[in-house]
Amino acid sequence: MATAPSIAAAAAAERQRRLALRDLLNAKYQWIDRTWDAVFWITAIFVVAGAADITRLLFAGDWDFWTDWKDPQWWPVVTAFATIIIPSALQYIQWAAWRFPTGATYTCVCLFMASWIGRYFQWHVAESYPMNFIWPISTIPAAIILDWLLMRTKSFVLTSLFGGGIWAVMVWSFNYIPLAPFLQPMQFMHHILTVADVQGIVYIRTQTPEYMRHIERGALRSFLGETQYVSLLFGGTLAMLGYWIGQFIGRYLAVWPIGRYIKTV
Amino acid sequence: MSSTEEVAAGCAPTGWLVGWKTLFVSCGLLMACNVFLWVWDYNYAFTAGLDSSSRAFALHYRTLFWGELLSVGAFAGLWYGWLVRTGRSLLNESVTPAEEVRRVVILWGIIGVTSLSIYIEASFWPNWDGAWHQTMVRDTALTPTHIPMFYFFFPMSVVLALGAYLYGRFRLPAVYGREKGFPWSFFLLIAAAVLEFVEVAFNEWGHSLWMSEEFFSVPFHWPFVIYGWLASGMFAVWGETILYLFQIEKKARAVEELPTHTAAAG
Numbered sequence: 001m002a003t004a005p006s007i008a009a010a011a012a013a014e015r016q017r018r019l020a021l022r023d024l025l026n027a028k029y030q031w032i033d034r035t036w037d038a039v040f041w042i043t044a045i046f047v048v049a050g051a052a053d054i055t056r057l058l059f060a061g062d063w064d065f066w067t068d069w070k071d072p073q074w075w076p077v078v079t080a081f082a083t084i085i086i087p088s089a090l091q092y093i094q095w096a097a098w099r100f101p102t103g104a105t106y107t108c109v110c111l112f113m114a115s116w117i118g119r120y121f122q123w124h125v126a127e128s129y130p131m132n133f134i135w136p137i138s139t140i141p142a143a144i145i146l147d148w149l150l151m152r153t154k155s156f157v158l159t160s161l162f163g164g165g166i167w168a169v170m171v172w173s174f175n176y177i178p179l180a181p182f183l184q185p186m187q188f189m190h191h192i193l194t195v196a197d198v199q200g201i202v203y204i205r206t207q208t209p210e211y212m213r214h215i216e217r218g219a220l221r222s223f224l225g226e227t228q229y230v231s232l233l234f235g236g237t238l239a240m241l242g243y244w245i246g247q248f249i250g251r252y253l254a255v256w257p258i259g260r261y262i263k264t265v
Numbered sequence: 266m267s268s269t270e271e272v273a274a275g276c277a278p279t280g281w282l283v284g285w286k287t288l289f290v291s292c293g294l295l296m297a298c299n300v301f302l303w304v305w306d307y308n309y310a311f312t313a314g315l316d317s318s319s320r321a322f323a324l325h326y327r328t329l330f331w332g333e334l335l336s337v338g339a340f341a342g343l344w345y346g347w348l349v350r351t352g353r354s355l356l357n358e359s360v361t362p363a364e365e366v367r368r369v370v371i372l373w374g375i376i377g378v379t380s381l382s383i384y385i386e387a388s389f390w391p392n393w394d395g396a397w398h399q400t401m402v403r404d405t406a407l408t409p410t411h412i413p414m415f416y417f418f419f420p421m422s423v424v425l426a427l428g429a430y431l432y433g434r435f436r437l438p439a440v441y442g443r444e445k446g447f448p449w450s451f452f453l454l455i456a457a458a459v460l461e462f463v464e465v466a467f468n469e470w471g472h473s474l475w476m477s478e479e480f481f482s483v484p485f486h487w488p489f490v491i492y493g494w495l496a497s498g499m500f501a502v503w504g505e506t507i508l509y510l511f512q513i514e515k516k517a518r519a520v521e522e523l524p525t526h527t528a529a530a531g
Binding site: 024027029030031032033035036039040043044045046047049050051052053054055057058059060061062063065078086089093097114117118119121122123125126127129204205206207208249250253254255256257258259260261262263 | 277278279281285288303306307310362363366373376377379380381383384385386387388389390391392393395396397398399400401402403445446447448449450452453479480481482486487489490492493494495496497498499500501503504505507508510511513514517
């Protein structure tokens with residue numbers, strides 16, 4: 001149990017540290033100014049967008065590319081896991097360096113811009129797929145909540161425990177709004193399919209084999225049955241795991257190496 | 266006038282058109298290359314890029330492939346040669362704090378363009394790669410989307426990351442000098458880029474052997490993701506150079522205060 005003098009000493013040390021930081025902040029610098037902040041935040045957009053997009057493309061890309069792949073079973077699971085990794089890493093970096101609870105939102109805005117540039121120029125202009133078949137999901141609303149959680153709890157453990165589950169639900173629910181029209185039932189060649197399934201049949205993806213074509217039978221599950229709630233629960237658990245993969249990246253690949261050297265090569 | 270001369274003449278090294286010029290010019294050049302390659306693919310991918318045995322493919326794509334490798338190789342050779350040759354003579358020179366700040370600005374410029382290159386190779390081109398390979402049947406590893414992505418922007422990122430280290434190694438010895446050892450930050454950044462080449466080979470081998478069709482989330486694509494993760498080493502480069510900037514400021518203040526103290530003591 002901490003004694004009164006030890007608490008007083010800790011408080012004095014904390015006060016001293018704050019004063020030293022304030023001196024550092026208020027000191028007059030010849031060359032250190034806001035230009036460095038601007039250059040850092042703007043040039044980091046590219047590497048953050050690249051890292052976040054490649055993680056999503058290669059872990060959950062197929063589910064994100066097409067409306068007919070946004071199924072109730074796999075999409076909520078793989079997307080929640082893949083999209084939380086880099087936001088978590090940036091959340092650690094920004095919190096550790098500036099105490100900014102903005103890392104996840106910053107990452108998801110970067111990812112949003114990169115996704116739309118990619119989908120518009122590469123999928124729509126170059127390959128002629130209609131945008132309503134290949135629109136990318138947005139993770140920005142989920143990221144705002146994740147950052148808010150970190151700001152309130154000031155704890156990465158609590159943010160991961162509550163944030164992982166919330167992330168899966170938020171990513172699914174906010175993107176359900178643009179997806180819903182494509183999940184309406186329609187009759188196609190004497191079968192009940194969703195509009196998204198029909199898009200998948202009409203726009204031919206020659207190089208994706210038959211076993212990868214997600215045409216579901218006209219069952220309740222096709223039109224969002226209870227499967228999705230189980231998927232969201234599992235997706236939330238995987239998002240917690242993804243959050244700690246991101247923490248590893250932020251802590252040991254971005255911050256730990258600062259000023260460290262391999263002495264013998 | 267070069268930024269070295271401008272700083273020597275009294276210009277602030279952090280001026281947008283002084284030290285930061287490197288960032289703007291290099292990003293502009295890289296974007297020009299990207300636009301050129303995108304327009305090239307947009308014009309020729311469907312007309313000349315579908316049959317790798319055709320004359321049109323050889324003319325438009327095999328020449329582009331060799332042109333890219335030769336130009337990136339030539340750029341790397343010339344730039345590294347210049348960095349090392351001029352850098353060796355700079356190692357023994359004493360430099361002013363303003364000049365040191367200018368060098369940090371230039372390093373940030375090179376890191377900035379590396380960041381842009383990573384975005385282009387990890388997001389911009391993989392999007393077209395996904396769209397192309399899920400639609401077109403591949404009959405070669407050198408497909409129209411692979412040629413700009415794997416054989417221009419992948420090697421370009423390696424060249425830029427290694428070039429950034431060489432710049433720091435000879436021009437910022439207080440941070441990246443030989444006696445300090447090899448920095449973990451650049452180790453991760455360069456390892457990421459080199460690992461990417463191994464994965465390109467593994468990817469092509471995998472597509473030729475057991476999965477010729479495209480499933481973007483297939484497990485043998487996953488190692489590509491590690492590149493994006495290891496590129497976090499870039500944040501460590503930013504972190505350690507920011508800390509060095511504080512040291513330069515401290516050193517500059519000490520130099521400025523020295524005559525006052527000497528006069529007071531006298």
